[in-house]
Amino acid sequence: MKKALTVAAFLLVAAFLVVAATTMRPFGEPSHSEMDDYFLVNCQTEVVANNVVTAVVFDYRGFDTLGEATVLFAAVVGVLALFRTVREDER
Template structure:
């Protein structure tokens, strides 16, 4: 019974994610004025040769740290849920 419930929940989750992904829309590349700012000023302001690195670690450093903390917490929680317990 528990295995069937897991399969049903997994299928429902996959279907829900499929509906969400098909509804996504993306903007035109280069449409935001901030794009040009980052491309022109990232190396001089941050010293990074890669624009993506400059944005992740210099412009949005605290946000990236928060995302890493959330991922770590999710991985830790998943590990604690699925670990095997010893019967003493």
């Protein structure tokens, strides 16, 4: 029973990968680029910034940057928790 379940899961994942590989778009030819074109056309008039990447990161997709800042904060808290036993050297 357990072996049959394993084989079934393996076949399911393999079939998913094969289907995904066969229906993939050809490399370098995206057929849906409306959003890229929107950023490139409207960035200088909407955000008034020459760096489109910064405009996307801080304006259009600010949530992404908020998550990255949260990851950094979590890293600081994690390192602090790891070395927390140091008492006399605390500054």
